[in-house]
Amino acid sequence: MEHFNKTKAVKLRSHLGKYLVADDDHHKIRQSKNGSTRKAIWLVEHVKGKNHHVRLRNSNGRYLTATDAPFLLGVTGNKVVQGSLEEGWDGKLEWEPITEGFHVRLRSWCGKYLRGNGGTLPWRNSITHDDPYSSVTHDWILWGVEPLEFPEKLLSLPETHFSSEEPGSPTSLSSLSRSTSSDSVFRSGMEFFHRAKVVRLRSHHDKYLQADDDEESVTQDRNGSSRNSKWTVELIPEFDNLLRLKSCYGKYLTASNQPLLLGVTGRKVVQSVPRRLDSSVEWEPVREGAQVKLKTRYGNFLRANGGLPPWRNSVTHDIPHRTATQDWILWDVDVLEIHVVSPAPPPIPHSDSLDFDSSTPSAVSIKSTTFSRQESTDSYVGSPPKSEGRTIYYHVAEDNGDVDDENVQGYSLAFKGNGVEQLTRKFEEETGLEGIIVCTRSPLNGKLYPLRLQLPPNNVTMQVVLVLPSSKGQSSPCQMFFFLSIVLVLLPNFMNFTVFSEVK
Structure with missing residues (x-):
């Protein structure tokens, strides 16, 4: 439920990398690779008297609704459509978010889960609510939640604004949804990692982000010459503004959901190798002058803590609420190794016949x-x-x-x-x-x-x-x-x- 408590609107991304969208026919729900559209925006409404239930309203003013009608006769899975309160759907508009790692499952009124289907037609891109009966389809009920900070601004834009622009451009939905708390244009920090293979990250306290020898903890240390302070950069082909950082132990810098200390803000940052490379190991560099902030997919920032133990030298992901800690999320990037562009391959000799059946x-x-x-x-x-x-x-x-x-x-x-x-x-x-x-x-x-x-x-x-x-x-x-x-x-x-x- 914590994914929906601090945001007014979200985008939901399925296990297949596609977004939950509502068509303009005011009825159909499906998946789409295009998340840069108003159809992918879902406004979050909390249900009175039910602290753990939400309604998800789309740009048409209609709600994500779990029906009791079968999607196909003779097979499991019931239809998910767009409904409204006036049509008497009652509790079928409500969903209970259940956290599973860094994803959520959305449970419907009858105990089944919102599922993004794959496979062949008519299953491909369809949405149903169902129980996963095999390990192959278990991940189909897991959804990544991407919070939107300015839903009113996004919904006020005409649909042509979204479709006419490339995802990732400064005014597209993708970049506006990941913008900082100010109204300034999104500033990408990917240029700090251009062609970078190995980097060091130096905090405001003049200490380096370090992978501890227990192969799990992440701390700060003044020794920037050790291999523990070196992080390998992995770009993500699906996104042009996200990256992963791998430690010398082959594990990824991970934003966990475990609190560092009970009763205080800030969650642990650790080294891990998840079963699937999900959003917990993805970081978005945001430029701040000559430094960068590393943002999680859920809006927190990588933070180097100071003060007295146990805060001293610890690393968490959090949102700084005080002026004194604003600089704790700023990092200097030292590029230690770079990738060298490969020379152009020799031209393929022209031939009247070319055997594509061979395995050469x-x-x-x-x-x-x-x-x-x-x-x-x-x-x-x-x-x-x-x-x-x-x-x-x-x-x-x-x-x-x-x-x-x-x-x-x-x-x-x-x-x-x-x-x-x-x-x-x-x-x-x-x-x-x-x-x-x-x-x-x-x-x-x-x-x-x-x-x-x-x-x-x-x-x-x-x-x-x-x-x-x-x-x-x-x-x-x-x-x-x-x-x-x-x-x-x-x-x-x-x-x-x-x-x-x-x-x-």
């Missing part, structure tokens, strides 16, 4: 400029680190087979292995989609071709497109490959049946 690296490691920022990390200053698998960037084709991989930023997946079948299973677990075909794009005609056999070595960064067998359009080569595979499997059985019939 040239057939599957085609790179576009979409991920040039991430791929610039392929070359490092000093000796390269030990290979622990590969990073695979991917897009998911739409239902009609279209893939906007030039304008839309994709996702990334860490994968160890060389088999296409193993990679396909990994993608199915990651996305919740079933029966996908992993494809790569031809540099000559732009068409998609399925991957086969083995993948290139682990040091080769890959870009692929996930296509469903039912997709149409430019993904037709993948669809053709799927049906040919079925024919090749069934053909021997068909021939044996024919011979048997003739003998008989």
Whole structure:
């Protein structure tokens, strides 16, 4: 419930990285990758007499409503729609937030949970309330809560304002929702981490952020030359204003929900390796002159505490309420190592025929400029680190087979292995989609071709497109490959049946 107590409005992000949105038809609720729209804003209303229940009202003035009508006949899951008090929905408009780590579950009037569905149509992007019956779909009822500080300002803007701007621009919903407490334009601090591989963070007390030897605690120390004060920077492909910081023990700087001391503000900052890399390990640099503030996804700031023990040298995330502690959330960034941009790859020789069925690296490691920022990390200053698998960037084709991989930023997946079948299973677990075909794009005609056999070595960064067998359009080569595979499997059985019939 603490996610909704201190905010007037929120955006809800599902396990699939999509936002809960309300369509303009005043009825349908669905998921969308576009969180920079008024449709993704939900105003929080607390229910009188029920301290642990809220109503979520959209820009149409209607509420998130859990009905008792089945989404599809014969299967579990009931519809979630837009309702109103005048229509007599009563308690079906109310939801009980239940904290689970850094996410929440929203329990409906009948004890079921708001669920963002994945998989194939008609499940894809749908919203139901249901109980998760398998471990694969357990995370589908978990929601990330992104508070909005100026909901009235955002709702007063016309919808064309949101749709005409790129997410992350200074006046888009994404940046306004993460703005500071002043009305000034959002100021990104990502430039302090431009091309940075390893950094040190120096606090207002002239001490360095340090990962303790117990591999769990985070404190301050004046010794900035030790390896404990070095933090590796990881950029997040899905966002252009968020990053992760990894300690020398391979654990992430994490904003926990545990209080440092009972009865006082400020929650612990620790080292951890969560089962999934969620918002607890994501930090947003906000520029403040020549320094930065590191903001959590829930509006708190990384704070270096002073004073007497046990406050002295401790590190928490909090919002400073006094003038004397305002500077405790300011950090100087010392860049110790940088990434070196890789040289441009040699041009691909022109050939009248190109075999996309082979498993050679040239057939599957085609790179576009979409991920040039991430791929610039392929070359490092000093000796390269030990290979622990590969990073695979991917897009998911739409239902009609279209893939906007030039304008839309994709996702990334860490994968160890060389088999296409193993990679396909990994993608199915990651996305919740079933029966996908992993494809790569031809540099000559732009068409998609399925991957086969083995993948290139682990040091080769890959870009692929996930296509469903039912997709149409430019993904037709993948669809053709799927049906040919079925024919090749069934053909021997068909021939044996024919011979048997003739003998008989």
